Amino acid sequence: MPEPTLVVERLSRWFGGLAAVAEVSLDLYPGEIHAVIGPNGAGKTTLVNLLSGELRPSGGSIRYEGRELAGLPPHRIARLGIARSYQRTNVFRDVTAFENCRLAAQARLASSMRFFRPAHAYRAPAEAAERALEAVGLDGASRIADTLSHGEQRQLEIAMTLATGPKVLFLDEPLAGMAAEESARMVSLIVRLAQHHAVLLIEHDMEAVFSIAHRLTVMVNGRVIASGAPEAIRASTEVQEAYLGGAEPHA
């Protein structure tokens, strides 16, 4: 049994009297797709924001390769090899898709405090950007990000996280708003990514989640109500009740 890459223990975040995330524990193994599902407002995105450092946890711990992440700023966490994508497309809108990915790859250089040599003379970030764009199958690298279609922007979002060369990926609803064909391509991409990355997947598309996730964690009102293999989750009456009084899980 390999060691888990990421171990989250009793992680909490309070907003005033409201526990957006309450004592959530989960772990993530290399090569694994671990999906987090739950109804709207369950605290899934807050959980990702805690894990990526954009929010400070009120309590609990996040251990990654033996290191404590809780309380570290986002750029420190990113540099340890953890990359996240955003539920709402969050790119540099005024530059090309290629430049978006090149910037992402540049972020992994030891330092960008380099003032004289032109950025385009650095080969490694450019090559990483090209690989990332190819991996997600995004054509139109030279187009300004703002002019890309919604689906293409979602692809770009993922390509940027890949361009940083991460070991762990937090994907926050990568399929949101995608057409069926784009969605199918993204699903197969996520499966391929899982061969070399540990993937924490937040997703609303239940069909996709149950077909590719190795494990699922179900959150309701900030708490984990169930965690386990897809079959076990599908069979759980507690989970079914949490979703609209016993209807088929959607999120």
Added chain:
Amino acid sequence: MPVPSRSVRLLLLAGFATLLLFPLFGERFYLQLLAHIMLMAVFAMSLDLLVGFAGLVSLGHTAFFGVGGYALMLLTSSAGPANLWLTLPVALAAAAVAAVIIGLLVLRSSGVYFIMVTLAFTQMLYYFAIGQKWLGGSDGAYINFKPRAALFGFVPFDLQKPLHFYWVALALMAGTYLLLFVILRSLFGRVVCAIRSNEGRLASLGIPTFRYKLVCFVIAGALAGLAGYFASAQYGVVNPDFFGWRLAGEVLMIVILGGMGTLHGPILGAFALVLLEDSLSVASKHWLLPMGLFIIAAVLLLPKGIAGLLERARA
């Protein structure tokens, strides 16, 4: 960084050639005015690095212009001229240190708050300068001698001569343009431009944005100090208005009028605004009214400034 189109580049080159040749055919009276404009262009380019590239709208950029000017005044004795090569680095270092200190405090805020706290800092310096006798108080102080450029007995140029001063101002403007051009296309420059676009995402990709903003702020501050040093040398005087919000507003206006986020924009803006001010103030004592109307019209009709107009004229 948006690179100007070919025809605009040619136009800029023609403008530069005209400035190079101007002393051959132009009236000597205009040398001083043009030198003043070119120093304002240096000042405006340094502000544009913050406003147009990093997205940091500062209303307090005069703080560093003033420090550069006051530094020269303090370093010039009443007995004779100071040495340029000794006092200029000190003045630049003083402006840079001021930018580190102010930057550490103001860069924690953003948006409207950033505008307000930068304004607050330059206003503090304004009132400090007024209150201090050794800085000349509200009247300011004279700089009786322009700095001498003697280097081990060799004097490459003499700032006392208007023609030489003109060449130096032209070289400073061209040098600042080239320096910022190189910096903006470097790895550092890409980070700076991305900060304006989406600072949060840059952090989540692994870039500690604060220190990049601080270094950017210090580079801009040092260049503003450079402009302030030579401006005070040119006028032979410094006064608290070097720190004043009027000048801060004027240089911001130059950047906006010329075209933010381009390097040639602030240069074009400096020429347009100062020449217009100059001709209007000669024509009428009520010149501020047409000046204001012009600025309103320019902002409404030229959202991307003169630089944007040139690109449109080409298309």
